[in-house]
Amino acid sequence: xxxxxxxxxxxxxxxxxxxxxxxxxxxxxxxxxxxxxxxxxxxxxxxxxxxxxxxxxxxxxxxxxxxxxxxxxxxxxxxxxxxxxxxxxxxxxxxxxxxxxxxxxxxxxxxxxxxxxxxxxxxxxxxxxxxxxxxxxxxxxxxxxxxxxxxxxxxxxxxxxxxxxxxxxxxxxxxxxxxxxxxxxxxxxxxxxxxxxxxxxxxxxxxxxxxxxxxxxxxxxxxxxxxxxxxxxxxxxxxxxxxxxxxxxxxxxxxxxxxxxxxxxxxxxxxxxxxxxxxxxxxxxxxxxxxxxxxxxxxxxxxxxxxxxxxxxxxxxxxxxxxxxxxxxxxxxxxxxxxxxxxxx
Amino acid sequence: xxxxxxxxxxxxxxxxxxxxxxxxxxxxxxxxxxxxxxxxxxxxxxxxxxxxxxxxxxxxxxxxxxxxxxxxxxxxxxxxxxxxxxxxxxxxxxxxxxxxxxxxxxxxxxxxxxxxxxxxxxxxxxxxxxxxxxxxxxxxxxxxxxxxxxxxxxxxxxxxxxxxxxxxxxxxxxxxxxxxxxxxxxxxxxxxxxxxxxxxxxxxxxxxxxxxxxxxxxxxxxxxxxxxxxxxxxxxxxxxxxxxxxxxxxxxxxxxxxxxxxxxxxxxxxxxxxxxxxxxxxxxxxxxxxxxxxxxxxxxxxxxxxxxxxxxxxxxxxxxxxxxxxxxxxxxxxxxxxxxxxxxxxxxxxxxxxxxxxxxxxxxxxxxxxxxxxxxxxxxxxxxxxxxxxxxxxxxxxxxxxxxxxxxxxxxxxxxxxxxxxxxxxxxxxxxxxxxxxxxxxxxxxxxxxxxxxxxxxxxxxxxxxxxxxxxxxxxxxxxxxxxxxxxxxxxxxxxxxxxxxxxxxxxxxxxxxxxxxxxxxxxx
Numbered sequence: 032x033x034x035x036x037x038x039x040x041x042x043x044x045x046x047x048x049x050x051x052x053x054x055x056x057x058x059x060x061x062x063x064x065x066x067x068x069x070x071x072x073x074x075x076x077x078x079x080x081x082x083x084x085x086x087x088x089x090x091x092x093x094x095x096x097x098x099x100x101x102x103x104x105x106x107x108x109x110x111x112x113x114x115x116x117x118x119x120x121x122x123x124x125x126x127x128x129x130x131x132x133x134x135x136x137x138x139x140x141x142x143x144x145x146x147x148x149x150x151x152x153x154x155x156x157x158x159x160x161x162x163x164x165x166x167x168x169x170x171x172x173x174x175x176x177x178x179x180x181x182x183x184x185x186x187x188x189x190x191x192x193x194x195x196x197x198x199x200x201x202x203x204x205x206x207x208x209x210x211x212x213x214x215x216x217x218x219x220x221x222x223x224x225x226x227x228x229x230x231x232x233x234x235x236x237x238x239x240x241x242x243x244x245x246x247x248x249x250x251x252x253x254x255x256x257x258x259x260x261x262x263x264x265x266x267x268x269x270x271x272x273x274x275x276x277x278x279x280x281x282x283x284x285x286x287x288x289x290x291x292x293x294x295x296x297x298x299x300x301x302x303x304x305x306x307x308x309x310x311x312x313x314x315x316x317x318x319x320x321x322x323x324x325x326x327x328x329x330x331x332x333x334x335x336x337x338x339x340x341x342x343x344x345x346x347x348x349x350x351x352x353x354x355x356x357x358x359x360x361x362x363x364x365x366x367x368x369x370x371x372x373x374x375x376x
Numbered sequence: 377x378x379x380x381x382x383x384x385x386x387x388x389x390x391x392x393x394x395x396x397x398x399x400x401x402x403x404x405x406x407x408x409x410x411x412x413x414x415x416x417x418x419x420x421x422x423x424x425x426x427x428x429x430x431x432x433x434x435x436x437x438x439x440x441x442x443x444x445x446x447x448x449x450x451x452x453x454x455x456x457x458x459x460x461x462x463x464x465x466x467x468x469x470x471x472x473x474x475x476x477x478x479x480x481x482x483x484x485x486x487x488x489x490x491x492x493x494x495x496x497x498x499x500x501x502x503x504x505x506x507x508x509x510x511x512x513x514x515x516x517x518x519x520x521x522x523x524x525x526x527x528x529x530x531x532x533x534x535x536x537x538x539x540x541x542x543x544x545x546x547x548x549x550x551x552x553x554x555x556x557x558x559x560x561x562x563x564x565x566x567x568x569x570x571x572x573x574x575x576x577x578x579x580x581x582x583x584x585x586x587x588x589x590x591x592x593x594x595x596x597x598x599x600x601x602x603x604x605x606x607x608x609x610x611x612x613x614x615x616x617x618x619x620x621x622x623x624x625x626x627x628x629x630x631x632x633x634x635x636x637x638x639x640x641x642x643x644x645x646x647x648x649x650x651x652x653x654x655x656x657x658x659x660x661x662x663x664x665x666x667x668x669x670x671x672x673x674x675x676x677x678x679x680x681x682x683x684x685x686x687x688x689x690x691x692x693x694x695x696x697x698x699x700x701x702x703x704x705x706x707x708x709x710x711x712x713x714x715x716x717x718x719x720x721x722x723x724x725x726x727x728x729x730x731x732x733x734x735x736x737x738x739x740x741x742x743x744x745x746x747x748x749x750x751x752x753x754x755x756x757x758x759x760x761x762x763x764x765x766x767x768x769x770x771x772x773x774x775x776x777x778x779x780x781x782x783x784x785x786x787x788x789x790x791x792x793x794x795x796x797x798x799x800x801x802x803x804x805x806x807x808x809x810x811x812x813x814x815x816x817x818x819x820x821x822x823x824x825x826x827x828x829x830x831x832x833x834x835x836x837x838x839x840x841x842x843x844x845x846x847x848x849x850x851x852x853x854x855x856x857x858x859x860x861x862x863x864x865x866x867x868x869x870x871x872x873x874x875x876x877x878x879x880x881x882x883x884x885x886x887x888x889x890x891x892x893x894x895x896x897x898x899x900x901x
Contacts, residue, residue: 238747238754239761244736245744251730255691255722256745257713266761315735 040308040359044327051334060337063213071204071217072329073322074224075285079302080309080321082274084231086151087316089267090247091144093306096155097299099140100275102166103132108280108289109189112198113175119206122199122284129276137272141265156299163296170291193289200287223281227274228318234270243267247314304328304356307363331355377402377581378423378550383437385418385429392418394605395437402549405572405582407596409589411625411678411853414602416585420552423583424461425454442549458549460542462556466534468541470527475502475509477526478541484508512544513537516571531559535568543575551575552583557591558680569595587678589618589891601625622887626855637880640863643669645847646720646815650698652871653682653689659871660685662698667815667849672841674862674879675851678890682871683851687722687817690715693730702815716749719814723804725823725851727797731804734793738785739774741792741803746810777806782832798829805836809844816840817849822857834861855886 055062079097086094094100107129116124140158147154170189175181180193194200206219234240245253246263253260279298283289306316309324332352339347378400385393393415400406410416421428422435425448429435439446441457448454454461468477476483483500490498509522518536526534535556542551553572557565565588572595576582586592592599593616601608601624608624644666653660660682667673677683689696691712700707708714715722724730733741743765746752753770757763774788781802785795792803801821808816821837822830834857840846841861852858858865859879867874867889874889888894 233764237762237764238751241740241744241765242748245733248733248735249730251693252733254693255712255724255730257711257716257749259713 038310040362041310041323041327044308044331048327048331048334051331051338054338054342055334058338058341060341061213065333065337067215069326069330069333071220071285072333073326074203074217074220075282076301076305076329077224077322077325078227078278078281079275079298080278080305080325081228081231081318082271082278083302083306084271084316084318084321085234085243085267085274086271087306087311088235088247088314089243089264090250090314091264091268092152092155093299093303094155094271094275095152095299095303096140096144096159096162097275097302098159098163098295099136100133100272101279101295101298102162103136103272104129104276104279104283105166105289105291105295106132107276108283109173109175109180109193109291112180112193112195112289113177115177115198117198119199119202122202122280125199125280125284126277129280130273133273133276134269136276137269138265140272141268144268145261145264159299160296163293166295167292189291191290191292191294193291195284195287195289199284202284203281204285220281220285227277228322231274232318239263239266244315300360301328301356304359308359328356377404377442379440380419380423381438381440383419383422383435383439385415385422385435387432392605393422393435396602396605396607398600398607400550400581400583402579402581403576404597405576405584405595407592407599408583408585408602409587409592409599409621409625410602414625415605416602417554419602420461420554420583420585423448423454423550423552424459425449425451427451455545458545458547459552460545460548460550461552461554462535462538462542463554466538468526468534468537471525473523473525474513474520474529474537475506475522477537478509478512478522478544479505480541482545508544509540512540516540517567532561532564535559535564539568539571543571548580550581550583552585554585555587555680556584557586557588565591587680587891589621590893593618593621618888618893619884622891623884626883626887638863640668640671642666645669645702647701648698649701651689651700652697653685653694654696655682655685655688655694658682658685660689660868661871663873665866665873665876667847668863670841670845670847671863672837672848672850672861674858674865675849675868676853676855676858676865676877676886676890677868677874679853681890682868683853684725684819685871686849686851687724687819690720690817691722713749716745716811719812721745721808721811721813721816723801723808723816723818723821725820727800727804727824732792732800735791737789738778738783738792738795738803739770739788742774742777742788742806742810743770745807746812750811752810773810774806777809780809781806781836796829797823798825798833801825801829801833802836805833805840809840813846815847815849817851819851820853821850822852822854830857837861855883 055065082100083094086092108125110128111121111125143158144151144154173189175189178186179197180189182188182190203220203223204217207222209216209218235244242253242258242263243266245256246258246260250260305324305328306321307324308328309320309322311320311324335351339351380396380398382395382397383393384391384395396419408416430449439448446457448457469480484504485498486501506522513520513522516536516539518533520533526537539556542548557568560568569591572582572584584592584596597613598610599616599621600610601621603625611621646667648663648665651660651663657680675683675686685694688694690700690707690709692710696709700709702718705718707718728734733744743753747754747765751760753766753773754760754763755766771788777783778785778788783799783802783806785799792800795803818837821833825833837848837850838861841848850858850862862879865877865879867877867886869889869892874892877885877889
């Protein structure tokens with residue numbers, strides 16, 4: 032029989048999800064609306080989760096330094112908003128600026144991570160935390176001119192929350208949206224998400240992708256094959272950062288706001304638990320893992336809200352979500368540690 | 377004192393000890409000799425309760441200590457019984473002083489504090505600990521400041537401190553010495569042996585392991601020869617004869633098939649000049665050889681004498697000195713990409729650690745290096761990094777390789793971790809072939825491989841050499857396969873080129889060369 036222990040979180044979540052789906056129907060909550068929400072949330076958060084894959088596969092662990100990538104995305108979007116570029120063009124411009132910013136930030140981030148080999152995850156957490164505050168300083172003095180982004184009084188420094196209604200709020204969500212009865216299929220959003228997923232999938236069918244996998248699995252082997260380890264790791268880290276930057280653009284256009292200052296701090300944890308929930312065991316994480324994990328994680332979130340609010344006290348859904356996301360990370364760490372044996376005497 | 381009855385031990389399918397019996401009375405120095413892989417270290421690990429034994433499924437058989445049957449599960453058990461071990465690799469704590477290392481776990485404490493706080497929290501009596509350490513070292517003829525940190529000491533001094541730690545134990549009954557003199561100079565080794573003899577005279581039994589046969593003969597009361605996990609013979613003092621012991625170590629193999637010798641033009645394609653590799657435990661020093669076009673050059677020698685370091689040095693895994701040149705060009709040994717671009721390919725001895733991507737398929741393992749270095753198996757593209765893998769071409773090539781090398785598998789998409797050792801080795805060779813290497817360096821090609829697969833691997837190497845004209849350097853601890861394949865065999869002794877022997881030389885010459893002796897010298901002794 033196959034060993035099911037590593038799959039306990041997924042099995043548990045699937046069972047949990049089924050129970051909730053049944054409860055939702057029983058409690059008379061409109062299930063089509065929930066399905067819509069879960070689809071949108073899948074694509075909205077999915078890119079951030081996919082962005083973890085290159086770093087996982089190169090052996091740098093989960094990118095807890097995701098705030099670095101998110102800051103790059105925020106910068107990219109701020110530039111687009113500053114020039115008042117609207118609509119789909121505005122969004123694409125934001126993505127383009129984010130890619131450039133992500134590339135620059137990624138290079139620096141890779142430089143640091145290559146010096147702390149083996150401890151990338153903990154280093155990532157601290158890099159993320161310190162970087163967010165460095166960026167806070169930048170936001171406070173950034174020379175942006177669009178009044179919609181600045182504090183209304185004084186006109187200096189960025190607002191913590193910038194509304195995107197006038198620029199590219201929900202442009203992807205509404206692109207090619209098809210209504211079938213009550214169900215709205217956000218085809219444009221799903222297509223964009225699918226395209227990025229395909230890009231990452233295709234990456235691992237290339238020369239670079241194979242080198243990334245080899246470095247992640249066995250550095251010594253890769254070295255014998257003449258691969259430049261640090262360069263390959265840097266490529267993967269830059270890719271993760273760029274994807275993360277694009278990810279926050281997708282997230283923000285759906286959410287409708289750019290959130291600056293301390294907002295990126297906690298973004299890494301839900302993404303990390305989603306990919307772990309999807310069954311990632313470190314190396315050789317596939318796009319499928321990311322999509323499955325995000326779907327389970329976000330759908331549960333979508334379902335817990337209304338159900339908990341109907342049956343239990345309000346605000347319970349947020350509590351459950353936090354317990355879930357941190358509990359899954361903890362479980363993954365426990366499972367990872369079990370494989371090792373220690374000298375016992 | 378110690379009696380071992382029918383000890384057997386397997387690692388996976390490989391039986392490394394086959395029902396071994398051994399008896400050592402108090403006060404005896406018992407020599408244990410054998411080739412690499414004969415099972416010496418495994419036997420010691422069992423006696424000292426090392427974790428590797430328990431983690432790999434324990435052992436079978438019985439151990440009697442002082443007439444009592446004992447079960448040694450952990451090193452703590454062994455120490456409580458009174459077994460001490462001087463390790464081949466130093467088991468010292470670098471950042472502690474000499475005296476602390478010698479008395480570790482058995483420090484002298486201030487009595488009143490022990491009564492109040494208990495043993496674990498008692499205050500250490502540093503003065504007495506130091507004093508005792510100094511006395512013990514003086515007994516060993518070492519005069520040094522016991523406050524020095526171990527990390528600042530010379531290798532030979534460290535060896536003496538290990539010995540001091542063991543003999544300072546009040547209950548020491550059996551002392552195991554694993555290659556204690558390997559790192560010592562001749563004078564130090566003699567001093568060391570003198571001390572060991574004194575310890576034995578006080579009634580401590582000693583197990584002495586060394587590759588220096590003459591040393592074993594000089595110090596031991598009896599010598600047991602291990603070969604392939606069996607005890608071949610136990611010699612009494614009056615039967616000691618270096619030739620006989622060397623011969624029974626090597627054994628006579630059944631497969632003596634010899635190949636027709638060929639005469640090769642001595643055209644050098646690769647030259648080593650003062651080449652040195654700093655591989656820990658396998659140093660190569662000052663190597664000067666020429667590699668001739670089209671030959672198979674064997675590298676022989678006991679483990680620890682440098683034969684595994686050659687390939688690793690060329691591929692930049694360990695730091696090197698001196699230089700290697702291909703024709704006129706000097707190789708950059710810090711970067712494996714340079715060696716690969718010059719048509720050199722290295723098949724490492726530790727397949728699982730460095731030779732294979734265990735989690736990937738046979739196909740990916742075969743095409744990997746050629747794909748990365750030569751852009752084979754790729755679809756044309758603007759940026760070579762982003763070019764996609766050409767799956768049809770890779771599949772065809774892999775299927776051909778499976779047939780050429782007779783790799784036993786379900787299909788090319790099977791993970792290599794599920795293959796047997798022999799088939800894994802064939803995958804490594806198939807990868808080398810995809811690289812179209814000019815010079816192939818193979819290390820221990822038949823280690824951990826069963827006999828049938830071994831023959832096919834050797835056959836494949838021979839074919840690569842004769843049909844494709846690839847020059848091969850082959851390092852191996854199996855003398856038979858070196859003699860079968862090679863045109864010349866370099867024997868390394870203590871990291872230096874001891875001599876280039878012909879495969880037609882007899883086993884005795886080789887056995888003596890392995891322990892740094894020449895036949896002519898023997899007559900003098």
